Amino acid sequence: GPLPSNGTGWSRLRGRLKARSFRDWATHNNRGAAAAAGNEPEQASSTSPLVPGGPISPSTLPTPTTPVYLILSAFRDGLRCARTLNYAIKKAKYPERLEFRVMQALDEKLHDVSCAQHFKDFYLQELCKTKTNAHACEREILAQVKIWTIPLEQGMGPAHQRGMLNELLEFKSTDAFCMTTDSHMDFHHDWDEITINDWMSTNNEFAVLTAYPMAMMNGQEEAYEGSHVDLCGYFLENGIPRGKTGANLPTNRGDKPYLTMNWAAGLSFHRCHADRNVPVDKNLKFIFTGEEVNRATRLWTNGYDLYLPSRVTVYHDYSSAKQEFWSFQGGESYLDARESRKRLATLLEMEGVSDMLPKEQLEPYGLGTQRTLEQWIEWSCVDLGTDRWRKLLRDKGKEPSPSKSTDGSHDFCQQLRRTPVRDVALLNASIASGGPPQPSNKPAPLDL
Numbered sequence: 001g002p003l004p005s006n007g008t009g010w011s012r013l014r015g016r017l018k019a020r021s022f023r024d025w026a027t028h029n030n031r032g033a034a035a036a037a038g039n040e041p042e043q044a045s046s047t048s049p050l051v052p053g054g055p056i057s058p059s060t061l062p063t064p065t066t067p068v069y070l071i072l073s074a075f076r077d078g079l080r081c082a083r084t085l086n087y088a089i090k091k092a093k094y095p096e097r098l099e100f101r102v103m104q105a106l107d108e109k110l111h112d113v114s115c116a117q118h119f120k121d122f123y124l125q126e127l128c129k130t131k132t133n134a135h136a137c138e139r140e141i142l143a144q145v146k147i148w149t150i151p152l153e154q155g156m157g158p159a160h161q162r163g164m165l166n167e168l169l170e171f172k173s174t175d176a177f178c179m180t181t182d183s184h185m186d187f188h189h190d191w192d193e194i195t196i197n198d199w200m201s202t203n204n205e206f207a208v209l210t211a212y213p214m215a216m217m218n219g220q221e222e223a224y225e226g227s228h229v230d231l232c233g234y235f236l237e238n239g240i241p242r243g244k245t246g247a248n249l250p251t252n253r254g255d256k257p258y259l260t261m262n263w264a265a266g267l268s269f270h271r272c273h274a275d276r277n278v279p280v281d282k283n284l285k286f287i288f289t290g291e292e293v294n295r296a297t298r299l300w301t302n303g304y305d306l307y308l309p310s311r312v313t314v315y316h317d318y319s320s321a322k323q324e325f326w327s328f329q330g331g332e333s334y335l336d337a338r339e340s341r342k343r344l345a346t347l348l349e350m351e352g353v354s355d356m357l358p359k360e361q362l363e364p365y366g367l368g369t370q371r372t373l374e375q376w377i378e379w380s381c382v383d384l385g386t387d388r389w390r391k392l393l394r395d396k397g398k399e400p401s402p403s404k405s406t407d408g409s410h411d412f413c414q415q416l417r418r419t420p421v422r423d424v425a426l427l428n429a430s431i432a433s434g435g436p437p438q439p440s441n442k443p444a445p446l447d448l
Helices: 022-028 078-091 115-122 124-128 134-143 158-168 191-200 273-277 291-301 324-328 333-347 373-380 387-395 424-429
Strands: 068-075 098-105 145-150 177-181 185-187 207-210 227-230 234-237 240-243 246-250 267-271 305-308 314-316
Touching (some): 068 078, 078 115, 098 115, 115 124, 145 158, 177 273, 191 267, 291 373
Parallel strands (some): 098 145
Antiparallel strands (some): 177 267, 185 314, 207 267, 234 240
């Protein structure tokens, strides 16, 4: 039957999804997603990871002890942030492998609740009460949690805060997984195992599973069972590309994640080397639209492939979604937002949208060298609104995807084929090291 509509109050949000009934979709697109998944390697690469053209197979196979880092950025959201940690631990198949890295902006004078404090006061004992040694259990859980606090005026929007948090991350091993998500989430039972298995099915060490999460609600696991989120394409909002409205599509037996040109901040699951090699640009201050296309093009040109998960495992609390960082900005924030717009226009070579900066000013947050921006545009047919990019597409015999319509086409990404990278050996080497130099004096997390 039709899925519950999640239309209420979502238009303000980036993660807008349009629920469709499966019947509507079947008539709209009368072939199974499996046949159109388009994420088969061009050549089977499991025997040798260096076969030209196909993705590099996972460098190691995950086990129940492979670390999974949850990376959360919270702005005056302590209550829901603590609840998110609780849900993640309670519903994981292997909770002992989880690590939490949280950056919270709060002001105690305004009686803001600390995520760390609330988690300790309200959830910790409950999580450990059935264990033989409850105190040891509590100590072990707290050792998995690192939380940094910043004053409100330093929380200059989600991208800036995520970028600052990226710089503080240190990982136990190169095979660790990272999930970037929001501070007000819920999870499917065994979400860690389901998500890792979905990632493994891409047979791609550089796969990034990413999509807008569905709304939290009663009966959510049943409601979204057998479906996935299709997020495919961008529309222009004041000249800046923003993810089109997603849709719920059915997942058939044997379906795997398929490629997309979109990156979604609400859910991104990948090996942690993606966060080290292609961190969020912390200079994108006071900007909401634009963070996602920035990360999408930088990940893709660095050799990562973005895929839509075949299952829904993370749910978002869309009630009272906060974008309060706007109200704590100083007078400079207008200039910061203008500067962020320049950074985006420079990265995407969108002449006429804004003044451009010298390319080197983007570093270390510029494009990668494994694929080019031209290749991304030709592959994705994204219309960036400039004559030059539209001409490039028409010269290649392609039609730019309509940039005025906020509603995506839901049969395009299923046809995408992976674009080979320039230097497979170099990409392989980036598993172990790469990315911008880390700051030498990292602030210590809260003492829990």
